[in-house]
Amino acid sequence: MKIRSIVVILLLCLGVTNIQASERNPRAFFNKKDLTLTGVYYYPEHWEESQWERDLKQISDLGFDFVHFAEFAWAQLEPSEGVYDFAWLDRAVAIAAKNNLKVIMCTSTATPPAWLVRKHPDVLITHENGTKMDHGARQHPSPSNNFYREYSLKMIDKLAGHYGKDKRIIGWQLDNEPRPVYDYGNDAQQRFRDWLNKRYQTIGALNKAWGTAFWSQVYSDFSEINIPKVSQMFMNTHQILDFNRFATEEMSSFLDSQVLAIRKNSNPEQWITTNYIPEYSDGHLRKSDELDFHSYTRYMVFGENFGVGRKGYRLGHVERISKANDFFRPIDGVYGVMELQPGQVNWGKINPQPLPGAVRLWLWHVFAGGSDFVCTYRYRQPIYGTELYHYGIVGPDGKTPTPGGLEYSQFTKDIKALRKEYDAKAKNPETYEKRRTAILYNHENTWEMEKNRQTTEWNTESHVDKYYYALKNFGAPVDFIDERENFAKYNVMIAPAYEMLDKDLVSRWTKYVEAGGNLVLTSRTGHKTRNGQLWEAPFGEPIYNLIGAKIDFYDLLLPHTPDNVSFGGNKYQWTSWGEILIPDSSTETWAIYEGDFYEGSPAIVYRKLGKGSVTYVGVDSKEGKMEKAVLEKLYGILNIPILNLPEGLHIEYRDGFGIAVNYADKTLQLPVSGRAKFIIGNKSIDTAGVSVWKE
Known part of the structure; x- marks a missing residue:
């Protein structure tokens, strides 16, 4: 039993009911x-x-x-x-x-x-x-x-x-x-100013964070700041980023205040x-x-x-x-x-x-x-x-x-x-748990990239999904995590398009890899500070030592003129974002560009670092097949067994049960062992069918 659970039980025995969320055990x-x-x-x-x-x-x-x-x-x-x-x-x-x-x-x-x-x-x-x-x-x-x-x-x-x-x-x-x-009401306007004052302390710090020297936007007092007109062309993107943060925290704090009002009156x-x-x-x-x-x-x-x-x-x-x-x-x-x-x-x-x-x-x-x-x-x-x-x-x-x-x-x-079939001692298959992968996600990156897409071909969620869909095709359990999580829990962690970061995060990533973790970073990662500003340094420099390569420049193609990336003997089309990489001598080149003035330049690189590895995928493909192929190669190197599920079939395990659902337009056969005991359905699963088994 976790220490936190023991503390909660003791508090309940003593009649203490106003237990904060950090002290409560949701599992209970x-x-x-x-x-x-x-x-x-x-x-x-x-x-x-x-x-x-x-x-x-x-x-x-x-x-x-x-x-x-x-x-x-x-x-x-x-x-x-x-x-x-x-x-x-x-x-x-x-x-x-x-x-x-x-x-x-x-x-x-x-x-x-x-x-x-x-x-x-x-x-x-x-x-x-x-x-x-x-x-x-x-x-x-x-x-x-x-x-x-x-x-x-x-x-x-x-x-x-x-x-x-x-x-x-x-x-x-x-x-x-x-x-x-x-909301653009009067209270919201004042609360936004108060929020900014608390965040930055001084108007000078805000001016620096927002880059207000640009286009004569300098403020001399927080009272001069309005909620940004998001529809207004060329509105300060750093100001919009902070307004998104503010609006998010307003709803969060509203919900949290409701929790506290209930909790002081309710049974734990x-x-x-x-x-x-x-x-x-x-x-x-x-x-x-x-x-x-x-x-x-x-x-x-x-x-x-x-x-x-x-x-x-x-x-x-x-x-x-x-x-x-x-x-x-x-x-x-x-x-x-x-x-x-x-x-x-x-x-x-x-x-x-x-x-x-x-x-x-x-x-x-x-x-x-x-x-x-x-x-x-x-x-x-x-x-x-x-x-x-x-x-x-x-x-x-x-x-x-x-x-x-x-x-x-x-x-x-x-x-x-x-x-009736539940067994508290049952465990999920070892091969399934070996595939468990983390996707590191921060909503603020999505805000920033969608505001500064640079091309109509870019879509942040679709970019993330190319990696996620590949993992589910492998039959991998996936956890979306944020930076509060302990990275060491995961053998493989993917941080797709992690545009805004700080050097502390890069240091954490480095320690994770050196200790045996395997990190996959993708295009647009590390381009900006947490304030959405470019580094006063070569493009994306904070991640250079980690990925074992430099970013020379990036390119964006028109929709009607896609080019190819050559990887593993196959060609994959791309248009939305491609970074031209200059790898260090000890870094492997996994893929190169074809069809333009930088033909032959690296697009994907891989390096070993300490006990782990870093893969940098500098290009976003059109269909996601390249991203899947990259992960297949990496998991092969790591000896992680993967499935190759047919389109529409999804398999997970929980509490020792295997569960399959079929979204395909045809009957499929499940890749399960002869030891499987089916409780619902069987190895042949029809469209909209469900099968549940124990192994």
Whole structure:
């Protein structure tokens, strides 16, 4: 047992309940023997109270473990200022408990009541052009409005005071799909100035960080600084970078203040999370440190041309769930999925039906990543409001299960059967764990590169995905990590396009490699300081000693004139970014450019350093096949066994179980040993099929 867990137990025995996130053990909130729990959103305030008993009983009969209440119910919880009504919610909680359903309680900060907005219109987000959002939607208030922050906490304090000691409540969800808010209101403006003052201390330090000597932008006082007009051409990019940081920290601190308000009123057994949308450039995903753990929302079919084959959009992209799993799980070691699509949705450009079996496939894919719970939005398809055509577990009649509802019910039965096979001593295969790889990611790099792309051919997330998709094709478990992690845990670490860094990070990378780690760096890495400025040195110089090469210059090609990189006897097209390298004498050249005035110059280099190695990939290919080939060669050198999975097949292991899901448009055969004992499915896996086994 970890020391932190022992400390938590002792504090609980002493009656200490205001335990901070750093002292809490997220793993303790869930019983490993349960494997995962399944839940559903239910909005009692949307339906006649006479129907609650029927609905909650059917939720239980379908196999769900918990329900999710009060996400958007502020108007019902506080119908007028300072007047609270929890009686209706008490009745709903009681009916849920009667039907053996636990409850996730929510704060309603995404939807303030009309009386609050009309009395205090400044709580509404002000756009860059000066117009305000208005009541009648959701996520229209600003976390940068001082009154809104303070008043929200009053409501949360009352809610937590009422339900914080209620053992029927297993946890809390904050807000709804929170993300940075870009508010131009008066409070936001002053808070931004205060944030800058705290960050830089002196106006001179800010001027240096922002390079305000350029174009006569020099400030003499923090009061002269405005929130940047992002739409204004040529606006100071360093100022925009700081505004992104500020907006991220505003939402993070708003969430953290909610956590503290709940925690001072609640049992320590009640966990606290929120449901992020996996937009990987949203920095608050890893900055809301008071949360017990992080959860996400994921929709797979909404009319985009994702997936394998002509109708692949009915299943979605094979790694869309996987990437979210691998991004959120490493933050706290625990994660859940708060919204997983139950069927057809209403908010895409085109909203097709998912393929039969798709919902069950997605549920197992979430499970494969190690989740502790999965929840769906929503139980009943609405009959009024903005989401009329959004499927639920049952249709608009409130009784008839939808195809997705039946697939959720089947999943709950499958999990109950799987629990009987659970072995606490079971381990994942050694070959699987040997493939485990870290991807070092910092959202600020994405902000900076997307603002300074230099070419329409560059896409930061697509660049990262070329490495991620290759790893999943290998059957590798992947952890997205940030700089707070212990690098030594990983045999291989990839830092794609890590543009902004400092010399301390380069030193950490060097020590990691010298101690036996294997580091892969890619194009655009090390070009800038943490302030987004170029080094006053040769281009990218801080990484030269690490990679064993210099960067002579970089090139960008027009879309209609791609060139090739020659690597391993194959040619790979590129257009978006290519760095021409000058390797040291002891550094190997793995790939060279073809087709232009620098033909024959190195594009990819490799060197051994201490007990480890550094691979530098100075070029971004068009299709990602080159990136996969580079990793294949590296893993071969390191004697790391890899798979070569067919397109659309995904395999993971957790708790000693192997889980495979098939997004391909044909039946596939699983590359498993004859020792495999199949619990669900078999070695032959059909489209939208699932197989689960033990070895």
